[in-house]
Amino acid sequence: MRLPAVERIGFKSQLFVDHLGGLAVFTLSVLRCAFVPPFRFRRFVDEVFDAGVLSLSIVCLSGFAVGAVLGLQGYDTLVRFGAEANVGAMVGLSLVRELGPVLTALLVIGRAGSAAAAQIATMVTTEQLDGLRMMSIDPIDFVVGPKALALLVVMPLLAALFILFALFGGYLVSVMLLGLHGGTYFASLESAITFADDIVPSFSKALVFGALVGFIATYRGYTSEPTSTGVSAATTGTVVTASVCVLLFDYVITALWGI
Amino acid sequence: MSTEPGQEFRVALDGVYLKRGDRQVLRGLTCGFPRGQISVVLGGSGCGKSTLMRLVGGLTRPDSGVVRVAGEDISRMSNRRLFSVRERIGMLFQGGALLDSMTVFDNVALPLREHSKLAEPDIRAEVSRRLVAVGLEQVGELYPRELSGGMNRRAALARAIVTDPEIVMVDEPFSGLDPINVRRIEALLVELNRRLGITLVVTSHHLASSLRMADRIVFMVDGRAISGTPEALLQSDDERVVAFLEAEKDQSTEDYAARTDAFPVAGGAA
Numbered sequence: 001m002r003l004p005a006v007e008r009i010g011f012k013s014q015l016f017v018d019h020l021g022g023l024a025v026f027t028l029s030v031l032r033c034a035f036v037p038p039f040r041f042r043r044f045v046d047e048v049f050d051a052g053v054l055s056l057s058i059v060c061l062s063g064f065a066v067g068a069v070l071g072l073q074g075y076d077t078l079v080r081f082g083a084e085a086n087v088g089a090m091v092g093l094s095l096v097r098e099l100g101p102v103l104t105a106l107l108v109i110g111r112a113g114s115a116a117a118a119q120i121a122t123m124v125t126t127e128q129l130d131g132l133r134m135m136s137i138d139p140i141d142f143v144v145g146p147k148a149l150a151l152l153v154v155m156p157l158l159a160a161l162f163i164l165f166a167l168f169g170g171y172l173v174s175v176m177l178l179g180l181h182g183g184t185y186f187a188s189l190e191s192a193i194t195f196a197d198d199i200v201p202s203f204s205k206a207l208v209f210g211a212l213v214g215f216i217a218t219y220r221g222y223t224s225e226p227t228s229t230g231v232s233a234a235t236t237g238t239v240v241t242a243s244v245c246v247l248l249f250d251y252v253i254t255a256l257w258g259i
Numbered sequence: 260m261s262t263e264p265g266q267e268f269r270v271a272l273d274g275v276y277l278k279r280g281d282r283q284v285l286r287g288l289t290c291g292f293p294r295g296q297i298s299v300v301l302g303g304s305g306c307g308k309s310t311l312m313r314l315v316g317g318l319t320r321p322d323s324g325v326v327r328v329a330g331e332d333i334s335r336m337s338n339r340r341l342f343s344v345r346e347r348i349g350m351l352f353q354g355g356a357l358l359d360s361m362t363v364f365d366n367v368a369l370p371l372r373e374h375s376k377l378a379e380p381d382i383r384a385e386v387s388r389r390l391v392a393v394g395l396e397q398v399g400e401l402y403p404r405e406l407s408g409g410m411n412r413r414a415a416l417a418r419a420i421v422t423d424p425e426i427v428m429v430d431e432p433f434s435g436l437d438p439i440n441v442r443r444i445e446a447l448l449v450e451l452n453r454r455l456g457i458t459l460v461v462t463s464h465h466l467a468s469s470l471r472m473a474d475r476i477v478f479m480v481d482g483r484a485i486s487g488t489p490e491a492l493l494q495s496d497d498e499r500v501v502a503f504l505e506a507e508k509d510q511s512t513e514d515y516a517a518r519t520d521a522f523p524v525a526g527g528a529a
Contacts, residue, residue: 136342
């Protein structure tokens with residue numbers, strides 16, 4: 001009974017390494033289409049609209065809610081130590097360094113990442129990608145590349161908006177609701193956050209998450225089985241894999257570079 | 260029925276084996292499709308007709324054997340080189356495979372916009388001409404999801420032929436079409452072949468239209484092929500061919516009987 005278990009582990013490991021290799025080759029092909037003509041600028045803009053503009057409302061609303069809760073919890077905690085003047089710093093630092101990029105990535109995975117995977121997987125099932133190949137059009141160049149690159153580009157922009165709306169939510173709760181002085185909130189925020197140590201790393205984190213989500217979503221869709229089960233597996237697989245990867249990479253980036 | 264020696268094949272498969280999971284789909288398939296002729300691939304469901312199409316398009320690689328298209332062995336060819344071979348092939352997929360994010364017009368225009376140097380007005384004129392040819396001049400601005408299955412396939416045929424490729428592969432063009440559109444598509448395919456000398460490979464279940472249009476029949480059974488003229492097919496004493504033809508004849512008779520039962524002919528001998 002032990003041998004089949006060992007064999008199974010071996011098989012799974014081999015499959016995992018296969019997937020890693022496949023993802024690496026796939027990623028290189030997608031990156032190649034960003035630098036080698038023909039450039040699909042129009043398709044890229046369409047995908048930015050799909051992934052970015054259509055995600056605006058949920059990102060802004062979620063950002064506002066998260067900021068409001070942070071303001072509430074932060075004030076309640078800090079007031080016990082007489083440090084309520086630091087609410088702005090607490091809300092700002094936790095948002096810029098951690099919550100902004102991570103929560104935006106999770107929201108984008110749920111909205112745009114899963115949609116990208118499902119759309120590509122459906123194109124596999126209905127032979128649309130094969131149709132492109134038969135017209136001598138590379139599906140990676142025509143379909144996959146613009147989607148992956150759009151997710152990469154929109155992630156830092158959406159994270160910035162998330163943080164902005166969250167800071168506004170924190171301000172409304174702590175200043176308008178709990179009576180903190182507005183000047184105190186912004187002074188504490190301004191003194192705590194620096195461009196080089198907080199904003200740039202936050203932007204970089206969002207960029208890494210954007211790349212992760214873009215490549216995982218399109219890879220899962222592109223390599224899906226041409227069946228309806230394949231489409232659903234690609235979609236759920238994208239949400240699970242990308243979410244776990246974002247959280248793991250968040251820890252690794254924070255631990256290695258302290259951001 | 261046999262393969263005629265010395266005939267020039269534009270597309271040829273030689274000793275092709277292919278396994279899908281545990282199922283051996285092709286077992287040494289050897290057949291050829293002559294230049295400038297209409298070849299119809301016949302055979303029961305699951306006999307590997309669509310697989311043959313995918314092999315010729317380089318979308319599926321054989322486990323062993325050789326697939327030659329326009330003189331080049333594509334079975335081990337790199338994807339980059341395959342793209343240049345595919346510029347000479349037009350393919351109509353069974354489900355149409357139109358891009359659902361584009362209108363019918365843009366779908367048909369796509370190969371021209373990608374590969375030709377034509378100006379946009381010329382592209383629009385060419386696409387309109389092709390849509391008229393398949394009887395879809397009114398639906399250019401609709402999306403594929405707004406069309407019926409038969410219209411979808413006709414639009415896909417317009418896309419497959421819009422660049423005037425030298426080889427056109429057509430997978431089940433008649434399934435789901437009404438008799439008038441069967442005739443229309445059949446006439447269009449024959450015209451393409453006769454006027455432009457396109458090498459046509461058509462898979463079909465539709466025996467009557469196959470016999471009408473084919474210069475050559477490739478009958479697939481047990482993962483192999485039996486090739487010859489339509490006349491040779493009808494006179495064949497191979498029991499597998501005879502069984503297929505008999506089954507087709509029975510099916511037609513049953514269909515007719517079912518129709519006359521449902522709608523008794525007025526004044527008939529009842």
